[in-house]
Amino acid sequence: MVERALSSGGIYRKPSDFLAPDGSPTQWNGSILEFPGKESESSLCQGGQLGETMESSRKVSKPSVVSWNKIIMDCARNGNLDQAESVFEKIPNPNVASFNIMITAYAQAGHVYKAKRVFDRISKPTEVSWNAMVAAYAQEGFLMEGSDILKRMPKLNSVAGIAMMLAYARSGHIDESERIFRALPDSNVFSWNAMLSSYTINGYVEKARDLFDRMSVRTVVTWNTMVSAYGQAGKVLEAKEIFEEMAERDLVTWNAALQAYARNGHIDEAERLFEEMPVRDVTSYTSLMTGSHHSLDRAKTLFDMMPEHNVVSSTAMLDLYARHGYLEEAVDVFVKTREHNILSWNALMLAYVRKDLLEEAKLVFVGMPQKDVVAWSSMLSSYAQNGHLREVASLFYTMPEERDQIAWSSIIAAFAQFGHIQDSIKLFKLMVLEGVEPEKGCVRTVLSACSHIGLLQEGWNLFVSMRDDFEIEPSREQLCCVIDILGRAGKINQAQQMVESFSFVPNAAELGTLLGASRLHFDTSCGRQAATQLLQGVDPSNSAAFVGLADLIFAS
Template sequence: MPERNVVSWTTMISAYSNARLNHKALESLVLMLREGVSPNSFTYSSVLRACDGLSNLKQLHCCIFTAGLESDVFVRSALIDVYSKLGELHNALGIFNEMVSGDLVVWNSIIGAFAQNSDGDEALNLFKRMKRAGFSAEEATLTSVLRACTVLALLELGRQVHVHAVKYGQDLILNNALLDMYCKCGSLEDANSVFTRMEKKDVISWSTMIAGLAQNGFSQEALRLFEQMKLSEVKPNYITLLGVLFACSHAGLLEDGWYYFQNMKQLFGIDPGREHYGCVIDLLGRAGKLDEAARLIQEMEGEPDAVTWRTLLGACRVHRNVDLAAYAAKQILKTDPDDAGTYILLSNIYANSQRWEDVTEVRKSMKARGVIKEPGCSWIEVNKQIHAFILGDDSHPQIDEINRQLSLLIDRLMAVGYIPDTNFVLQDLEGEQREVSLLSHSEKLAIVFGLMSLSKGKTVRIRKNLRICGDCHVFAKLVANIEERSIVIRDPIRYHHFQDGVCSCGDYW
């Protein structure tokens, strides 16, 4: 072209950005400026998408400011998006707050930024600000708000958002967000209702539902749904197979899991990745095949990460393989030397085997590095408010009554055979101390508060930051039975649905 104007340059820059040829997009902007062609708002909106580093972004931000385009809606929206993707949420919010007047595109960008970065609280605060400013929520807004509800496990708020989403009918992205929210809030009835009504389902819809069933303890249903998916025109992807292997792992379906893992490439054209290996290592470990699990780790392509070794360490605790546990722990601490959970788990494994000198060494290492165990915390939503309970924290205004009711409940449970299992308490506590510590676990306090605060037929839904311990698992089963309640506990690994004295996990977690 003998002459190139802003349109032709912007077209090329946009094409490079869309093709993720970031260096070519940025290089084209430099050449454009050298030719004396001034970029416009569309140019900057396109080239901003090619920024994969903070230094490039800040230089571009200066150019935009110099050109007087910082107030353009699309440029501002692109700036917010890119700062957010680079984890610079403070800068993203600063740009947003500089707006003289709002625009729905920019509101959607900032709400989406916080929702995607797992800051659900700020996303919901911004949504409230948007509503007060007189804007109506559209599909993109509702999708982000649902993501925030998912992060915070706010089922009741999610249901309210669902009411607003109904007018958009069969919007696929919005329905997928609803599906994900219900699955991750532990409401499989609602999730199944959304899934059944969806006229169009893509691979995300199927994968979300399969993973949701698996994580909530309904592994056989997950595998049956996978069979239905194979009969549809939708081809399984990497995430779908991860959900399938997760289902096998958490139900002890060794043969099924091994079959799918071994034949992923042949059947579906998918190479097994680190996460797939992790599921199968978990499956083998739970089944007591620790040597096979360790061998599979050695066969992995690429270096196994801390998550992979933690999976093996957890299996070693269950099956009391002390030597392999010590080896797995050392591998974890090479990459994550401040991981408190590994120290605690290894210490308790040693203590259960009466290896007190090793316990002392582990505790010395923790102290030397300044590693402190993260306290257990559980959250429950009651009347649109989140109540948090932390082990050893007595700040809740009703804590005295909660402790009194917990004591009464324990007496009733002991009458039907409950015995606190002190194996799940730090081994450096003694006798009664260990039992008292066990009885103040955060999920027990949250369960009792839920029983006190929610009407008889209402499900008690709890989210917690640490894996549920065996004693609290037994406690929840017995409480669900004698109180004739449904209790759902979501920990970082999976969801437990307690009803009629049994758990959806089948005591296999």
């Protein structure tokens, strides 16, 4: 591969300078291999030498396909995919390696369909070809296409299998990961580690531990995966046990253990481990810094101690300043950060949102080079909380990405809170039709809205759908809304039966709602029972219950 420009003494040299009198391709290939020039920052593609190289090669030499392949690799490596494609199409007789290089180049750039077109041009794909195409689909999450290629392979191998195992795991299809793992003919420590990672990605810590215990060979990666898995699951003692059992530790090990302590609030243990670390990197400092979020001074000290800052550490510090109300300092960190990603832009926008500076937040939002669903939903939620319904609707309907629960919940709550209850109910129905599962807070909002404007049957249908269709366990607040709905509809007995069916002791809100419904419909028996239960056990000093019971008795 040509990684750097052909140079001598800092001066570019043409391929013909290195050719033997006969212009043999062996000599031409050797010239490329001989001068990788790791200290040079230029390549054939970057230095503007590609055209000259190709022209010279046509006139005075017959470069082999190996030479062309090296140029393609160099162009692709330096991000010049168009040039790589141009060279590839000009090769007189490309070999299978040429096709494999282009498949990989397209895949790394996310052009999976272009990679497939190149793959389809190969008359006899090699194992490398199949692996490259499977990896291309797996990387982009194209599970059906990747699975189809996997099935067409003459012989399944661990490279392709691992790629699809992890792709399925990232999409939550752990059963498919297990199926591929069992089918691998050449199972090895890498495939076992991949299955271990598949379990931990999906939070199956116990399954991961069972697999870990069955592994005959373990690498440091195996142990690190388990330390990290236990830390993410909040099982700090188990993470500590694995860490202390390890015969060999690397920096990743120490960082995984540090994160296990820090993210679960064991700051003293994290500080102790930090001091014991033989080597630290920016991840070490960032992990402890984010764990020390309650102490801004300590976080600032760690940030200043870092040997270098990256976008992750800077974004973490920006977020900590914003959470503590130090907007100016948060902005200063952002300005001083040399590179930004979507997370740092989101953090800056939220820093303004926390101060209710919506115009400034909007300026950041508009200026973001790219926006993810978090950015859209955060901006929408900010407008919703401040009653800017026109802006809420405008943002919601222009979101380019799939709307998530936050976006839907924000617009539904905004319209319900500011009196547009019918609109909020329509939006809730639309959300369900689009296949988005409602969150509990959103359900409570709509139930309450139905209750307040008398859409009693609508509210009851929603409650039944939430329980039966979405298998959402109703919260106490939602149950209270349903009691109110039944009570307003005059179905006092059903409301009373619901209260009696609770697996928990009814509280003042639930019994008070039942008492209010009994007063409304002059149901003395139910009202007496609710008031007695409220005053004798739940809240003996509840004056409203005394008044409600007295009114009920007087009215009857």
